[in-house]
Amino acid sequence: MSPLLALILLPIAGAVFGLAGFPARKAAITAAALNLVACVALLASYQFDQGGFQFLSSCPALPSLGISFTLGADGLSLGMLLLSTVVTLAAVCVARAPQNNVHWFYASLLFISAGAIGAFASVDAFFFYMFHELALIPTFLLIGIWGSGDRQAAAWKITVYLAFGSFVLLIGLIGLYLSMPVGARSFDMRAIAEHAQMGTLFAHDTVHSFSIFGFEYLSITHAQVVYLLLFLGFGVLVSLFPFHTWAPQAYASAPAPAAMLHAGVLKKFGLYGIIRLVTPIFPPHIASPFNTLLLVLLLGNILYVGLVTISQRKLDLMLGYSSVMHMGYIFLGLVAWNQIGLNGAAFMLIAHGLSIAALFALSGELRERTGTLDFGELGGLAKVVPTFGLLFGFAAMASIGLPGFANFAGELMVFFGAFSAGVPSRDSFFNNFQIATVIAVWGVVISAVYMLRAYRRIFMGPLVDRWKSLAEIAPLPKLCVAGLILLLLVVGFCPQLLLNLISPALIRP
Amino acid sequence: MTAFLLSPEFRVVFLGIFLLMLDSFTSANKRYIAWAGIIGLVVLFGFSFLPGLPEGVFPAGFYLSDPTAIFFKRYMLLATILTIALALDYSRVYEEFIPAGRPGAGLGEFYILPIFACAGLMWLVSAADFIMIFVSLELVTMCFYVLVASMRKNLLSLEAGVKYLILGALSTGFLVYGITWVIGLTGQTSLEGIRGVLPIVPQGYQVALMFGLGLVLVALGFKVAAVPFQFWVPDVYQGAPTPVTAYLSVASKAAGFVVLMRVIEPFLIVPGLEQKIVSVLTVLAALTLIYGNLAALPQINFKRLLAYSSIAHAGYLLVGVASVGADASGPAVGFYLGGYLLMTFLAFLVLVHVGRVTGGDDISDFNGLGRRSPVLALGLLIAMLSLAGLPFTVGFLGKFLIFEAAMQSHQYLLVVLGAVTVACGFYYYLKVVRAMYWQPVVADAPDIAVPAFTKLLIALLSAAIIIFGIYPQPLLAMLR
Numbered sequence: 001m002s003p004l005l006a007l008i009l010l011p012i013a014g015a016v017f018g019l020a021g022f023p024a025r026k027a028a029i030t031a032a033a034l035n036l037v038a039c040v041a042l043l044a045s046y047q048f049d050q051g052g053f054q055f056l057s058s059c060p061a062l063p064s065l066g067i068s069f070t071l072g073a074d075g076l077s078l079g080m081l082l083l084s085t086v087v088t089l090a091a092v093c094v095a096r097a098p099q100n101n102v103h104w105f106y107a108s109l110l111f112i113s114a115g116a117i118g119a120f121a122s123v124d125a126f127f128f129y130m131f132h133e134l135a136l137i138p139t140f141l142l143i144g145i146w147g148s149g150d151r152q153a154a155a156w157k158i159t160v161y162l163a164f165g166s167f168v169l170l171i172g173l174i175g176l177y178l179s180m181p182v183g184a185r186s187f188d189m190r191a192i193a194e195h196a197q198m199g200t201l202f203a204h205d206t207v208h209s210f211s212i213f214g215f216e217y218l219s220i221t222h223a224q225v226v227y228l229l230l231f232l233g234f235g236v237l238v239s240l241f242p243f244h245t246w247a248p249q250a251y252a253s254a255p256a257p258a259a260m261l262h263a264g265v266l267k268k269f270g271l272y273g274i275i276r277l278v279t280p281i282f283p284p285h286i287a288s289p290f291n292t293l294l295l296v297l298l299l300g301n302i303l304y305v306g307l308v309t310i311s312q313r314k315l316d317l318m319l320g321y322s323s324v325m326h327m328g329y330i331f332l333g334l335v336a337w338n339q340i341g342l343n344g345a346a347f348m349l350i351a352h353g354l355s356i357a358a359l360f361a362l363s364g365e366l367r368e369r370t371g372t373l374d375f376g377e378l379g380g381l382a383k384v385v386p387t388f389g390l391l392f393g394f395a396a397m398a399s400i401g402l403p404g405f406a407n408f409a410g411e412l413m414v415f416f417g418a419f420s421a422g423v424p425s426r427d428s429f430f431n432n433f434q435i436a437t438v439i440a441v442w443g444v445v446i447s448a449v450y451m452l453r454a455y456r457r458i459f460m461g462p463l464v465d466r467w468k469s470l471a472e473i474a475p476l477p478k479l480c481v482a483g484l485i486l487l488l489l490v491v492g493f494c495p496q497l498l499l500n501l502i503s504p505a506l507i508r509p
Numbered sequence: 510m511t512a513f514l515l516s517p518e519f520r521v522v523f524l525g526i527f528l529l530m531l532d533s534f535t536s537a538n539k540r541y542i543a544w545a546g547i548i549g550l551v552v553l554f555g556f557s558f559l560p561g562l563p564e565g566v567f568p569a570g571f572y573l574s575d576p577t578a579i580f581f582k583r584y585m586l587l588a589t590i591l592t593i594a595l596a597l598d599y600s601r602v603y604e605e606f607i608p609a610g611r612p613g614a615g616l617g618e619f620y621i622l623p624i625f626a627c628a629g630l631m632w633l634v635s636a637a638d639f640i641m642i643f644v645s646l647e648l649v650t651m652c653f654y655v656l657v658a659s660m661r662k663n664l665l666s667l668e669a670g671v672k673y674l675i676l677g678a679l680s681t682g683f684l685v686y687g688i689t690w691v692i693g694l695t696g697q698t699s700l701e702g703i704r705g706v707l708p709i710v711p712q713g714y715q716v717a718l719m720f721g722l723g724l725v726l727v728a729l730g731f732k733v734a735a736v737p738f739q740f741w742v743p744d745v746y747q748g749a750p751t752p753v754t755a756y757l758s759v760a761s762k763a764a765g766f767v768v769l770m771r772v773i774e775p776f777l778i779v780p781g782l783e784q785k786i787v788s789v790l791t792v793l794a795a796l797t798l799i800y801g802n803l804a805a806l807p808q809i810n811f812k813r814l815l816a817y818s819s820i821a822h823a824g825y826l827l828v829g830v831a832s833v834g835a836d837a838s839g840p841a842v843g844f845y846l847g848g849y850l851l852m853t854f855l856a857f858l859v860l861v862h863v864g865r866v867t868g869g870d871d872i873s874d875f876n877g878l879g880r881r882s883p884v885l886a887l888g889l890l891i892a893m894l895s896l897a898g899l900p901f902t903v904g905f906l907g908k909f910l911i912f913e914a915a916m917q918s919h920q921y922l923l924v925v926l927g928a929v930t931v932a933c934g935f936y937y938y939l940k941v942v943r944a945m946y947w948q949p950v951v952a953d954a955p956d957i958a959v960p961a962f963t964k965l966l967i968a969l970l971s972a973a974i975i976i977f978g979i980y981p982q983p984l985l986a987m988l989r
Contacts, residue, residue: 062981064989065913130900137899140939144947152947159939164932167898170909171924174916208919225921 002057003042004071004121010035011114015107025097028106032089039085043078051504053123053190066186072123076346076505080120080272083350087264087357088113090480091257094361096368098146105146108138109257116265125173125277126187132269133166139262147253154253161246162237169233175226189276196281223286230278238270239324240331241300248320256364263323264357268349274334275346294335295436301328306446315363315373318454322447323356332440333414341417342506347498348410351488355407358395358484365477369470380463381470388473389459394485396451401444406491415441517557517582518631524549525624532617543597543620547590554586570699573637580843580987581634581767584850588760589627591854593620594966595752598861603750606660619659623756626652633764638699639688642768650677653757657749669748676731676741684728690721704775715781722776726789732765734823736796746816754812755857758819763846766826770839777833790831794923798824802930805937811860812870814937818896821934822849825908828915828923835917840988841910847984848903855892855970858963859885866957872941877950882957886945888967895974897938898931902978
C-alpha cells in the first residue's frame with residue numbers, strides 16, 4: 001500500500017473506530033498523532049536531490065476519460081500535508097467534546113482532514129477535486145449541529161456557496177481536459193504540465209462566437225473561458241472578493257476545531273490548485289488580459305475586507321474577515337506570475353494556515369470560558385490569564401506579519417514579486433502591478449490596526465469584574481498553540497528550511 | 510417475423526395477460542399476483558442478457574435493435590420491477606382509497622397495469638418509425654391515465670388524473686399534428702427513410718419542416734417535463750399514488766428522452782436545421798434548469814419537491830441533448846438516466862415507508878428520521894446526496910459526463926447555468942437531510958419498522974449508487 005494512501009486512510013480509520021464505539025476523543029487524537037508522525041517520516045524519506053513527485057501509486061478508475069486514482073507528493077504537497085497533519089492534531093486536541101453525538105463530532109473533523117490530505121496527495125486532478133468535495137458534508141454538519149450563533153444560516157451559506165464554486169471549478173477542469181489533443185487527454189497533473197510545456201495544450205484554440213437565433217452574445221476563446229472558470233471556481237473556494245461572504249459567518253459560527261481545519265487547511269485547496277493547475281499552464285498571452293481585473297478583485301480583498309475587519313465588534317467575526325483579507329496577499333503573489341511571487345504565495349499558504357489555526361484555537365478557548373467574544377464585554381484579561389494573553393499576542397503578531405514570523409517572509413516575497421511583475425511601463429510611470437503593490441502594502445497597516453485593537457480591547461484596560469476568577473488556559477490547548485507559534489517562529493527565522501522544500505516544485509511558466 | 514414476435518416486448522405482454530387471467534379467474538391473494546409479476550419481470554430481465562435479436566432494423570423499418578435500445582429495455586424492466594415492489598409496500602394506503610366492493614378489488618390492476626406500460630415503454634425505445642412511436646406512446650399513456658387516477662376516493666388523485674388526461678390528450682394532439690407535417694413534407698414515416706430524403710427536400714420546405722418538428726418537440730417536452738410544458742407535473746406527481754409517481758418520473762421521462770434523441774437525429778444532417786434545433790434545445794434546457802431548481806427551493810412537501818427536482822433533472826438531461834454535437838452526448842444522457850433511476854427510486858422507497866407510518870409526505874414528517882429509523886435515513890441521505898451531485902455518487906458522475914459533453918460542444922452558457930443551479934440543488938436536497946438529522950423527533954412518533962425485502966432493496970440501490978459513482982465503466986460499456 002502506498003504510504004500516501006495510509007495517510008488518507010488513517011483519519012478515516014480513526015473516525016470509524018470512534019463510530020464503532022471506541023472512545024471517540026482518544027481515537028481521534030491517536031489517529032491524528034500517528035498521521036503527523038507518518039507525515040514527518042515521509043518528509044524524511046523524500047529524496048530531495050531527485051525532486052519531483054515521489055511515493056507514486058496509481059490505479060485506473062475511468063480509463064475512457066483518462067482518469068486514474070494516482071497518489072504522489074512533491075515538495076509543495078509535502079509542505080501542505082505537513083500543514084494538514086499539524087493543524088489536524090492541534091484541532092482534535094483543542095476540541096471540546098460536545099454533549100451530544102461525540103463520535104459523530106470527531107468523525108466529521110477527521111473526515112475534513114482526510115478530504116484535505118487526499119486532495120493534497122492526489123496527482124490526478126479529478127480525484128484532487130473529489131477529495132475536496134468529501135469535506136463539504138462534514139463541514140455542513142459540524143456548523144449546523146455544533147455551531148454557535150446563527151449556525152443554520154451559516155451552514156447553508158457555506159455549503160451552497162462552496163457547491164457553486166466547486167461545480168464552476170469542475171467545469172473549468174473539464175475545459176482544461178478538452179484543451180488537450182484528442183487521444184492524449186488526461187486528468188493527470190504531470191501530463192497537463194507536460195502538454196503545457198510542449199505547447200500541445202490549447203494548440204487548437206479557436207474563437208467561439210455564440211448566438212441564439214442569430215443574436216450574438218459572446219465571443220471568446222476556449223482557453224480564456226477555461227482560465228476564467230478555473231480562477232472563478234478556485235476563487236470562490238478561497239473567498240476571493242466579492243465571493244467571500246460565506247467565510248466570515250461560517251468561521252464565526254463553526255466550532256473552533258472546524259474553523260481551524262477549514263480556514264487553516266481546507267481553504268488552501270483553492271490556492272494550491274491555482275499553483276498546480278493555473279500558473280504553470282496558461283501562457284501569459286491568455287492570462288494577462290485578465291490581470292487588471294484580478295488585481296482589482298484582490299485589492300478588494302485587502303482594502304475593502306480589511307476595512308470591514310476593522311469595524312468588527314466580535315473576535316470570531318474579526319478573525320473570519322481577517323482570514324479573507326489575507327487571501328488577497330496570496331492572490332497577489334500568484335497573479336505576479338514570477339518565481340519570487342509564487343514562492344511567497346506558497347510560503348504564505350503554510351504560514352497563514354498555522355497562524356489562523358492558532359488564533360481560532362485561542363478564540364474558541366476564550367468563548368468556552370467567557371461565553372462571549374464581544375469586545376464590549378471583555379477587557380483587562382491579561383491580568384488574570386497572562387499566558388493566554390501572551391499566546392494571543394504572539395499569534396496576533398504573526399498574523400500581522402511582524403519580522404521573525406513566517407508570515408513576514410511570505411508577505412515580503414509576495415511584495416517583491418508583485419512589484420517586479422508586469423511589463424515595464426513605457427513612460428517610467430508605475431505599471432498596474434506596481435500600483436497594486438503600493439496599495440496592498442497598506443494592508444499591513446490595516447491588519448496591525450485591527451489585531452492590536454482586538455488585543456487591547458480583550459487583554460488590556462480595566463479588568464471587568466465578571467472575569468476576576470477566569471481560569472487560565474488548559475495545558476493541552478496551551479501546548480498546541482505554543483507548538484504552532486514555535487513552528488511559525490522557526491520558519492520565520494530560517495525561511496530557507498521551508499523554501500528548500502517547496503521551491504523546486506514551483507515551475508515558472 | 511417469428512423473431513419479431515419473440516422480441517422481449519411480447520414476452521412482457523404475455524406476462525401481463527397471464528397475470529390478468531390469474532387475477533380474474535382465481536381468487537388468489539393479490540400480493541401473490543404482485544410477487545408473480547416481480548419474479549416474471551426479473552426472469553425477463555435475466556433473459557435480456559442472453560443473445561437475443563440481432564442488431565438492426567426490423568419489419569419495414571418499424572423496430573430498431575441497437576445497444577441504446579437494449580440498455581433502455583433493461584432499464585424499463587428494472588423500473589417496472591421497482592414500481593411493483595413499491596406498490597406492494599404502498600398497498601395498505603392504496604386500499605383505503607378504492608371503493609371496497611369486495612376485498613382487494615382494483616388492487617390487481619394496480620400491480621398489472623405497470624407491466625403493460627412497460628411493454629409500451631420497451632417498444633418506444635425501439636421505435637424507428639413515427640407510427641410506431643405514436644402507437645407505443647399511446648399504449649404507455651393509456652396505462653398511466655388509469656394508474657394516476659386509480660385511487661378513486663382520493664380527491665387529489667382524481668384531480669391529478671383529470672389534469673394528466675387533458676394535458677396528455679393535448680400533447681398527443683401536438684404529436685399527431687407535427688408528425689403529419691413531417692410525413693407530408695418528406696413522404697416518409699420511418700426515421701431511416703426521412704434521413705434518406707432530407708438532403709433532397711427543397712430549401713423552401715425548411716420552415717414547414719421546422720414547424721412540424723417543433724410540434725413534435727412540444728409533445729415530447731410534455732413527456733419529459735421540460736419548461737414551459739411542465740405545469741402538469743407538480744399536481745400530477747403529488748396526487749398520483751406514490752409508486753405511479755416514481756414510475757412516471759423515471760420510466761416515462763427516460764423513454765421521452767430516448768425518443769427525443771432518436772427523432773432529432775436525422776434532422777441534424779441538414780446544415781440549416783441543426784443550428785435551429787440546437788438553439789431551441791438550448792433555450793428549453795436553460796428555462797428548465799432555472800425553473801425547476803428555483804421552484805424547488807420553497808417546497809415543503811417532499812413529493813412536490815421531488816416533482817420539481819424531476820423537472821430540474823430534465824434540465825440537466827436537456828443540456829446533454831443540446832450538446833448533440835459531441836459524440837459523448839448520447840452515453841452521457843444514458844448514464845445520467847441510469848443514475849436517476851437508482852436515486853429516484855431509493856428516495857421514493859423511503860417516502861412510501863415514512864408516509865405509511867406518519868400519514869403525510871411533508872418534509873417535516875421526516876423530522877428525526879435519523880433516530881427513528883437509521884436504515885431509512887441512511888438510504889435517503891445517500892439518495893439526496895446523489896441527487897444533489899456530491900462526488901463518489903452516481904449523480905455526480907452523471908453531471909460530470911453531461912458537463913463534459915456540453916463543454917465539448919461549447920455550450921458555455923448552459924454549463925455555467927448548470928453550475929449555479931447545482932448550488933440551488935444542494936439547498937433543497939440538504940433541507941431533507943437537515944430534517945432527518947438536525948430536527949428533534951416529534952414526541953409521539955412511532956418507530957418505523959422496515960420489512961426485510963425493503964431493507965434489501967435499499968441496500969442494493971445504495972450500493973449501486975456508490976459503486977457506479979466510483980467505477981462507472983460497466984454502465985458506460987453497455988451504452989457505447
